[in-house]
Amino acid sequence: MNFNLKIWRQAEGSAAGKFVDYQAKEIPAEASFLEMLDIVNEGLIARNEEPVAFDSDCREGICGTCSLVINGVPHGPGKAKTTCQLYMRRFRDGDTIWVEPFRVLAFPIIKDLIVNRSALDQIVEAGGYISVRAGSAPEANGIAVSKRDADLSMEAAACIGCGACAAACPNSSAMLFTAAKISHLGLLPQGQVERSRRAVSMVRKMDELGFGNCSNQYECEAVCPAEISAGFIARLNRDYAGSAVKEAVLAE
Amino acid sequence: MATICDSKIPAGPLEKKWSKHQAESKLVSPANKRKFEILVVGSGLAGASAAATLGELGYHVKCFCYQDSPRRAHSIAAQGGINAAKNYQNDGDSVFRLFYDTIKGGDFRSREANVYRLAEISNLIIDQCAAQGVPFAREYSGLLANRSFGGAQVSRTFYARGQTGQQLLLGAYQALERQISLNAVKMFPRTEMLDLVLVDNHAKGIVVRDLVTGEISSHAGDAVILATGGYGNVFYLSTNARGCNVTATYRAFKRGALFANPCFTQIHPTCIPVSGSYQSKLTLMSESLRNDGRVWVPKRKGDNRPPREIPDSERDYYLERKYPSFGNLAPRDIASRSAKEVCDEGRGVGPGGLGVYLDFAESIGRLGEKTIRERYGNLFEMYHNITGEDAYQRPMRIYPAVHYTMGGLWVDYNLMSNIPGLHVLGEANFSDHGANRLGASALMQGLADGYFVIPYTLGNYLANQSGKKASVERPEFKAVEEQARQRVTKLLSIRGKRTVTSFHRELGLLVWENCGMARSAEGLQAALGEIPQLREEFWHNANVLGEGNDLNQSLEHAGRVADFLEFAELMCLDALDRNESCGGHFRVEHATEDGEALRNDDDYCHVSAWEYNGSGKQPTRHIEPLIFDNVKLAQRSYK
Ligand SMILES: Cc1cc2nc3c(=O)[nH]c(=O)nc-3n(C[C@H](O)[C@H](O)[C@H](O)COP(=O)(O)OP(=O)(O)OC[C@H]3O[C@@H](n4cnc5c(N)ncnc54)[C@H](O)[C@@H]3O)c2cc1C
Numbered sequence A: 001m002n003f004n005l006k007i008w009r010q011a012e013g014s015a016a017g018k019f020v021d022y023q024a025k026e027i028p029a030e031a032s033f034l035e036m037l038d039i040v041n042e043g044l045i046a047r048n049e050e051p052v053a054f055d056s057d058c059r060e061g062i063c064g065t066c067s068l069v070i071n072g073v074p075h076g077p078g079k080a081k082t083t084c085q086l087y088m089r090r091f092r093d094g095d096t097i098w099v100e101p102f103r104v105l106a107f108p109i110i111k112d113l114i115v116n117r118s119a120l121d122q123i124v125e126a127g128g129y130i131s132v133r134a135g136s137a138p139e140a141n142g143i144a145v146s147k148r149d150a151d152l153s154m155e156a157a158a159c160i161g162c163g164a165c166a167a168a169c170p171n172s173s174a175m176l177f178t179a180a181k182i183s184h185l186g187l188l189p190q191g192q193v194e195r196s197r198r199a200v201s202m203v204r205k206m207d208e209l210g211f212g213n214c215s216n217q218y219e220c221e222a223v224c225p226a227e228i229s230a231g232f233i234a235r236l237n238r239d240y241a242g243s244a245v246k247e248a249v250l251a252e
Numbered sequence B: 001m002a003t004i005c006d007s008k009i010p011a012g013p014l015e016k017k018w019s020k021h022q023a024e025s026k027l028v029s030p031a032n033k034r035k036f037e038i039l040v041v042g043s044g045l046a047g048a049s050a051a052a053t054l055g056e057l058g059y060h061v062k063c064f065c066y067q068d069s070p071r072r073a074h075s076i077a078a079q080g081g082i083n084a085a086k087n088y089q090n091d092g093d094s095v096f097r098l099f100y101d102t103i104k105g106g107d108f109r110s111r112e113a114n115v116y117r118l119a120e121i122s123n124l125i126i127d128q129c130a131a132q133g134v135p136f137a138r139e140y141s142g143l144l145a146n147r148s149f150g151g152a153q154v155s156r157t158f159y160a161r162g163q164t165g166q167q168l169l170l171g172a173y174q175a176l177e178r179q180i181s182l183n184a185v186k187m188f189p190r191t192e193m194l195d196l197v198l199v200d201n202h203a204k205g206i207v208v209r210d211l212v213t214g215e216i217s218s219h220a221g222d223a224v225i226l227a228t229g230g231y232g233n234v235f236y237l238s239t240n241a242r243g244c245n246v247t248a249t250y251r252a253f254k255r256g257a258l259f260a261n262p263c264f265t266q267i268h269p270t271c272i273p274v275s276g277s278y279q280s281k282l283t284l285m286s287e288s289l290r291n292d293g294r295v296w297v298p299k300r301k302g303d304n305r306p307p308r309e310i311p312d313s314e315r316d317y318y319l320e321r322k323y324p325s326f327g328n329l330a331p332r333d334i335a336s337r338s339a340k341e342v343c344d345e346g347r348g349v350g351p352g353g354l355g356v357y358l359d360f361a362e363s364i365g366r367l368g369e370k371t372i373r374e375r376y377g378n379l380f381e382m383y384h385n386i387t388g389e390d391a392y393q394r395p396m397r398i399y400p401a402v403h404y405t406m407g408g409l410w411v412d413y414n415l416m417s418n419i420p421g422l423h424v425l426g427e428a429n430f431s432d433h434g435a436n437r438l439g440a441s442a443l444m445q446g447l448a449d450g451y452f453v454i455p456y457t458l459g460n461y462l463a464n465q466s467g468k469k470a471s472v473e474r475p476e477f478k479a480v481e482e483q484a485r486q487r488v489t490k491l492l493s494i495r496g497k498r499t500v501t502s503f504h505r506e507l508g509l510l511v512w513e514n515c516g517m518a519r520s521a522e523g524l525q526a527a528l529g530e531i532p533q534l535r536e537e538f539w540h541n542a543n544v545l546g547e548g549n550d551l552n553q554s555l556e557h558a559g560r561v562a563d564f565l566e567f568a569e570l571m572c573l574d575a576l577d578r579n580e581s582c583g584g585h586f587r588v589e590h591a592t593e594d595g596e597a598l599r600n601d602d603d604y605c606h607v608s609a610w611e612y613n614g615s616g617k618q619p620t621r622h623i624e625p626l627i628f629d630n631v632k633l634a635q636r637s638y639k
């Protein structure tokens, strides 16, 4: 298959970027999108042109490293897939494909298609954990967790932290990411003690980092490779509203 | 020569060794912990759990990883589960049984004391992870669920859907982030370790490259912990993440650390077959599929009828035929080798004849498609997405692929290498899996090392190291930094005609052919002749574009491939030297009459630990004898 690519090139964060045209020729239909870019890069190197920089690691949809906007959609066409799980047979021979980085204020561009998503780590750092030291845990079966809660918690915990939700959101909000972590931990008995504090700290941090507000557009849910439900956002709002009251009371 | 490999295994009965050692290990007072700085390289299960736990204990920790976030370490990709000897199923499991299965699974090439400790600690790991909020699968009672995995005859595997590695890593990552918020740990993502720095023969620092700015700098510490994962990518195609590399451990080897059993690599039987030369990695299909899938190939060579048109009587369910008691659940090394055998006979299926069928028709008939969909729906979807084929309608095609490396830096019972101060955890060390790793035991080992072993054993080294931290201004640091810079300059100045990837691919194929599932003296000798030539060509003809002071992925890859090009030789040398078959190391010269691995316990019941002697010189092989007091060496039989 052959494709016309329009790829965002930007030498570094502070430089101006632009779309550059490339031809992808004789691409096997079984190749993944990233393998297609590998082939293009091999061709560029052969012509002594600097290859296109893009992030990837596991190439099987779990590490959350790959992060491209393809034809305007984070992770490209198709549901519940990361960029690395997108295969060229999905496109038509001769298609023009636009490739650009995630565009979120809180994710500054580093080079070409690579962005800095450390803001997501900072949200977790603000409280996305259960404070249990190694060695202090009780016997695992000492605390029963209903299967329903455990399964729902797992659904939230499946978030791969790629940031596509923020990239798809018209407000660049990281609400789905944050809600997933708050729900993962808040649904388990082990996570109750710190539940209020967690919600308040994480949401505050998210605002502070320059992510936008959630206005219920649900673009996040549509692109999420881990199919995290936007329903978790309601749960976050409940935890947050509840705890804002609690904190206010505590501060008196 | 034995002294260099002093395993420091505590005396006393097997069940008492670890508790005795804990009681006798040296403590570091809280006030002194604050004064120690520990460098942890790696943020996978082993590195993240170690960094977080050492932070909790009061040490100052710096943690490094090459990804943009510690949460993306390759451990994230583990699917199947983690073992523990909880015996929640009341099916006869025990610490001893987990220990025994692991020793036997490793074909009697690991240390009894380490493996027993691992089995003991396994239960604490489950407690710890459940408390952290790892959403393990549960039964309707609310208690933890288990499954049988990787051919074990008890159900001792804990899991979180098909994403166990992800959930365990997120637990460790969250503990790590908590320590970061408390300023106990400082995290350095997108930072690659390029070399180890020794001061007075102790490991006292590392030289790293900032992958964004290209800056090369040093970090000094009181001890260095490597938790940098395995070297499976020496084969180019593997189930590992693209960035997995041997650089950190190989550089340590070049500074004097012994590399143990490099030829012990694991080839996983159930991966999606290779479909073309453009391919960048191979995808594992969870081994749990073998619980309900039947493996077969046509009886007749070159039979290329569609699978459903081949009647049962003309199919060879070769695992069931050869191993009636384990059948499709035969251990990984055996299942992989058998697949290779039938393909070598010309009975393989799919493109190039490099595949075998994994067929669910029988279990769909017995249990209904709904049940199979519930059990494996996501895996069938993944298979469909990659191959475009529907495994409910036609059997999956699978083929073995490189998956895990049992070999690694040599460590003693304290997980310290022969270089004082250099500790090695997780897949990066050689310690617990012998010549073959059982399913669901790597996650167990990584977390055991990080949460529960190193926090106790590190004190034994640090106790007399007060005030010995070196400044990065010392000449030792400057010299290593300078070498790292020169190497970057050299790589960027080759400007040859071939891409780095093409070298990596060629090397991968070479070791896959000669040091893969079946190895012969002849093949290994040929590889040992070709690798230096390829390396030579690399340094004259690779084309690495761009600059050093910038984000440069070609340069990163080039550095890793350059190390693989040296390391591959060590791996083949070890494979040639080990004149026996054991576990994943199958030497065609050493097989029983019916083609099974034939160990040679008289001459090879030992760890081979290799010492670097300088460029172009043959490394020296040291031996650590393996002594079995509690189990009887037996021929592994799964018939
Ligand atoms: C697809 C797949 C499925 C698996 N499933 C299972 C399973 O079900 N059960 C099981 O028990 N095991 C499984 N395994 C094996 C298991 O996942 C690994 O052995 C284990 O996770 C390794 O953990 P680790 O912490 O040692 O290393 P890794 O998780 O590989 O982490 C290595 C760390 O080191 C860092 N690093 C590496 N090199 C450098 C460098 N030069 N400089 C700086 N940082 C560096 C990386 O950034 C990373 O943070 C699976 C493996 C694969 C590939």
Ligand code: FES
Residues within 6 Å of the ligand: A055, A056, A057, A058, A059, A060, A061, A062, A063, A064, A065, A066, A082, A083, A084, A085
């Ligand atoms: S590279 Fe890991 S999710 Fe795409």
